[in-house]
Amino acid sequence: MKDNIKMVLVLTSIALMSALVLTGVYEFTAPIIEGHAQEAIARSISEVLGQIEDMEVLEIEGKEVYKAYRNGELVAAVITEASGYGGAIQVMVGMNLEEEKILHVNVLEHRETPGIGTVIEEENFTKRFAGLAFKDSYRQDVDIISGATVSTRAVITAVERAVEFIQKHLGDEIQLENRGDL
Amino acid sequence: MSLLNIFKNGLWNEHPIFRLLLGMCPVLAVTTTAENGLAMGLATTFVLVSSEIVISLLRNVIPARVRIPSFIVVIATFVTIVDYTMMAFAPAIAESLSIFIPLIVVNCLILGRNEAFASRNTTLRSIMDALGMGVGFTWGLVILAAVRELLGTGEVFGFTILGEWFPTWNVMVLPPGAFISLGVILALLNQLIIWREQRIQGVK
Numbered sequence: 001m002k003d004n005i006k007m008v009l010v011l012t013s014i015a016l017m018s019a020l021v022l023t024g025v026y027e028f029t030a031p032i033i034e035g036h037a038q039e040a041i042a043r044s045i046s047e048v049l050g051q052i053e054d055m056e057v058l059e060i061e062g063k064e065v066y067k068a069y070r071n072g073e074l075v076a077a078v079i080t081e082a083s084g085y086g087g088a089i090q091v092m093v094g095m096n097l098e099e100e101k102i103l104h105v106n107v108l109e110h111r112e113t114p115g116i117g118t119v120i121e122e123e124n125f126t127k128r129f130a131g132l133a134f135k136d137s138y139r140q141d142v143d144i145i146s147g148a149t150v151s152t153r154a155v156i157t158a159v160e161r162a163v164e165f166i167q168k169h170l171g172d173e174i175q176l177e178n179r180g181d182l
Numbered sequence: 183m184s185l186l187n188i189f190k191n192g193l194w195n196e197h198p199i200f201r202l203l204l205g206m207c208p209v210l211a212v213t214t215t216a217e218n219g220l221a222m223g224l225a226t227t228f229v230l231v232s233s234e235i236v237i238s239l240l241r242n243v244i245p246a247r248v249r250i251p252s253f254i255v256v257i258a259t260f261v262t263i264v265d266y267t268m269m270a271f272a273p274a275i276a277e278s279l280s281i282f283i284p285l286i287v288v289n290c291l292i293l294g295r296n297e298a299f300a301s302r303n304t305t306l307r308s309i310m311d312a313l314g315m316g317v318g319f320t321w322g323l324v325i326l327a328a329v330r331e332l333l334g335t336g337e338v339f340g341f342t343i344l345g346e347w348f349p350t351w352n353v354m355v356l357p358p359g360a361f362i363s364l365g366v367i368l369a370l371l372n373q374l375i376i377w378r379e380q381r382i383q384g385v386k
Contacts, residue, residue, distance in 0.1 A: 010252065014240075018256070018258070025263050029269065030266075032270040033269045115334070115335075
């Protein structure tokens, strides 16, 4: 009986100590880790949208949409994902809403096979989206890379989702603004 | 065994990778670049040293029947500390090691050394054991990772060693390359040991 109580006491105290230490470490590192994540997103936004002004962050259906102006034109970026060969691939797509064109595509996170699926990160692939119109069919207009069919097709799907999402939720806004100009 | 011998034990005689074949999960999974291998080795060494210190201090307090859960809680605590610290201060390395940092918890090398050594020895001896095993594990990871990175990409630690003329063997940085390189290295080391033993016998 005495042994049993000792067992419980020792294990409980070890677990308590562990919880205390980890709380401290978490409190200390969490803001720094969060800062890195924000920085990464900010860097990616400036990559896909370029020089922008008056950026607004909108919450739509649980996604963050980054809306801003570039040379007076309305632009927006959104993060979407699609499954690739090794799991979800996260893609940030920057779009010019007035010309209804894609500006730039950035692959944020993926777990594709090194040396094979990783071509999706390269400029040589992502530049294939630049300048395509919303109404284009990306499946036809963007060449996949042989050997990395699944990975490249996943990026195409993610871009399609981003364009659909933006058209669905921000489409009205462009029309309103255009009417204002008339 | 003297303190120095305890330390040297992990470097070669009971080398965790090449002689005991412990902790094969990180050995095979993260050795794609020498930098990853080094980072994983250092992270594991930190966890090994800290947990062996705590376990050896608590060795007379922890009842035998709950020793494994106690060891695991202590190890998991240090692994989580390493995980958060790396995410905060070395985000690039944390990203490339991703899931394998939390998985240090289940590295049997760490539980094995705590059970076999730290729970039966003084703190000073445990520190020497942990340092020896940690340094041994680290150099093993770096050697294996350097071989894979060199053959797979022509670079080591990001510096180009083999020029354009070398047709890089992409398979070496993929999972099969881990098994191939580890197998070849183990075979070579075993042959070296056999030769050395034969020479010693020949002298006698």
